[in-house]
Amino acid sequence: MLDASNETAFATADATPEAGDAHDDPRAIERLLAGVAIRRRMIGARQTVFRTGQPQSALYLLHAGVVRTSVAAPDGREKVTGFRLRGDLLGLESLGTGRHACDAVALDTGELWEIPLAQLATIPGLQERLAAALATEIRRDWQWMLTVATLTAEQRVVAFLLDLARRLEALGYSPRHVMLRMTRGDVGNFLSLQLETVVRALSKLQAGGLIGIDHREITIHDRAGLEAILAPAVRLAA
Amino acid sequence: MLDASNETAFATADATPEAGDAHDDPRAIERLLAGVAIRRRMIGARQTVFRTGQPQSALYLLHAGVVRTSVAAPDGREKVTGFRLRGDLLGLESLGTGRHACDAVALDTGELWEIPLAQLATIPGLQERLAAALATEIRRDWQWMLTVATLTAEQRVVAFLLDLARRLEALGYSPRHVMLRMTRGDVGNFLSLQLETVVRALSKLQAGGLIGIDHREITIHDRAGLEAILAPAVRLAA
DNA sequence: CGGCTATTTGATCGATTTCAAGAACAGTGG
DNA sequence: CCACTGTTCTTGAAATCGATCAAATAGCCG
Numbered sequence: 146m147l148d149a150s151n152e153t154a155f156a157t158a159d160a161t162p163e164a165g166d167a168h169d170d171p172r173a174i175e176r177l178l179a180g181v182a183i184r185r186r187m188i189g190a191r192q193t194v195f196r197t198g199q200p201q202s203a204l205y206l207l208h209a210g211v212v213r214t215s216v217a218a219p220d221g222r223e224k225v226t227g228f229r230l231r232g233d234l235l236g237l238e239s240l241g242t243g244r245h246a247c248d249a250v251a252l253d254t255g256e257l258w259e260i261p262l263a264q265l266a267t268i269p270g271l272q273e274r275l276a277a278a279l280a281t282e283i284r285r286d287w288q289w290m291l292t293v294a295t296l297t298a299e300q301r302v303v304a305f306l307l308d309l310a311r312r313l314e315a316l317g318y319s320p321r322h323v324m325l326r327m328t329r330g331d332v333g334n335f336l337s338l339q340l341e342t343v344v345r346a347l348s349k350l351q352a353g354g355l356i357g358i359d360h361r362e363i364t365i366h367d368r369a370g371l372e373a374i375l376a377p378a379v380r381l382a383a
Numbered sequence: 384m385l386d387a388s389n390e391t392a393f394a395t396a397d398a399t400p401e402a403g404d405a406h407d408d409p410r411a412i413e414r415l416l417a418g419v420a421i422r423r424r425m426i427g428a429r430q431t432v433f434r435t436g437q438p439q440s441a442l443y444l445l446h447a448g449v450v451r452t453s454v455a456a457p458d459g460r461e462k463v464t465g466f467r468l469r470g471d472l473l474g475l476e477s478l479g480t481g482r483h484a485c486d487a488v489a490l491d492t493g494e495l496w497e498i499p500l501a502q503l504a505t506i507p508g509l510q511e512r513l514a515a516a517l518a519t520e521i522r523r524d525w526q527w528m529l530t531v532a533t534l535t536a537e538q539r540v541v542a543f544l545l546d547l548a549r550r551l552e553a554l555g556y557s558p559r560h561v562m563l564r565m566t567r568g569d570v571g572n573f574l575s576l577q578l579e580t581v582v583r584a585l586s587k588l589q590a591g592g593l594i595g596i597d598h599r600e601i602t603i604h605d606r607a608g609l610e611a612i613l614a615p616a617v618r619l620a621a
Numbered sequence: 622c623g624g625c626t627a628t629t630t631g632a633t634c635g636a637t638t639t640c641a642a643g644a645a646c647a648g649t650g651g
Numbered sequence: 652c653c654a655c656t657g658t659t660c661t662t663g664a665a666a667t668c669g670a671t672c673a674a675a676t677a678g679c680c681g
Binding site: 566567568578579582583586598 | 626627628629630
């Protein structure tokens with residue numbers, strides 16, 4: 146039978162969609178790449194890793210920095226699909242098409258490890274891990290779809306902060322200090338909110354003493370309080 | 384080489400997210416399975432193919448019928464992630480976890496081809512195709528996220544109808560007659576709308592002579608007119 | 622023939638968007 | 652080093668689209 150470890154935890158942590166995938170050790174893929182010819186690429190803020198339509202020649206393992214991925218319609222409508230941190234693979238969504246299917250833009254300076262597509266089949270065990278990484282991305286997307294579709298503006302912002310704090314903590318950073326590398330507009334786009342709504346939600350959380358705001362540096366003062374904001378939805382289960 | 388037909392068409396047909404993946408011939412995977420030990424499984428309306436948390440032992444190739452996939456939070460909040468038709472693979476999102484990550488429920492009678500996970504590695508060329516299928520699902524999800532996040536209620540309903548019509552046409556059905564196997568509530572959940580909003584949108588389209596409604600059977604009277612409803616967004620590009 | 626689910630339409634409400642305007646900040650070049 | 656310029660952030664006020672509440676009808680299934 147199933148215990149609470151995976152999917153239940155996944156569901157409980159619904160507001161932080163990636164929680165259930167802790168078994169995807171960020172360093173697992175790095176280990177697989179030992180001895181493989183990898184090109185390192187440094188990247189500066191606002192530089193693009195790749196753009197929609199460009200021929201895809203490699204996957205990129207993000208080794209440092211933060212990258213925003215987004216899809217866009219020809220009329221300019223745009224949707225941020227995620228913010229990628231160290232250990233995340235970029236370009237997975239384009240496998241099988243030959244061309245990139247999204248834009249990937251660095252939000253600060255970073256480092257990418259380039260894995261040529263030609264090498265993929267030659268690395269033992271990588272195929273299975275790639276499939277697993279793709280599946281993880283799908284589950285992540287679905288959890289955010291659920292979050293965006295069912296929570297209020299304030300709850301979404303809280304879910305975003307807690308998710309980011311958790312991911313940063315997993316990478317060894319302080320879970321209390323969340324440095325936003327993206328604009329309020331980016332956050333809003335990701336959460337399907339206007340940037341003013343994000344600002345208001347953050348202001349309200351600050352006014353309530355739950356967080357501190359210093360420009361892009363968010364300090365989490367009351368984690369339990371933040372989680373309580375997500376709880377009303379959870380409590381309905383009782 | 385790859386011409387512009389893929390991603391460009393993908394972008395232009397943004398309202399019908401799966402348009403760009405026509406190269407994913409539904410029968411391509413069926414061909415790969417020639418000679419492989421496949422168990423067929425018939426399924427009736429409202430029966431579940433699998434549920435979140437169940438051990439995953441196989442992938443399922445949907446050979447007939449329509450299946451609704453959804454994720455849920457413990458408090459009952461639920462999000463429909465897609466409606467699967469003939470040729471779609473079920474269970475991809477769970478690869479690497481050992482347990483199913485969503486619910487899959489048949490909306491009418493259907494037939495599933497069961498591909499045991501143990502067989503996956505033994506079928507030549509399937510690994511690459513699985514990765515491609517997973518990537519296609521990610522792009523599909525992102526396009527719907529974009530659609531839901533940026534279009535009005537009426538536009539979303541139109542996008543849904545056109546997408547379904549296109550997919551059914553690709554399977555050999557009439558592009559004029561869209562048989563909805565799901566409830567208005569299901570459609571609304573998928574589009575992040577209340578069922579009443581879906582009803583009103585459909586009623587308005589019918590009043591405008593664009594479609595005909597006979598319970599779950601939708602007849603598309605004016606395809607160009609429907610596309611024009613999506614056009615205002617597109618026109619902004621000029 | 623019930624009993625339940627699904628659909629439809631109307632009326633009202635409200636959370637978020639939209640519009641507006643000022644302030645703070647960051648990057649740039651002189 | 653500092654002025655300049657454009658971006659980002661913040662807050663207020665008003666408007667709106669879709670949600671919510673309500674109720675009647677119609678199907679469907681057993």
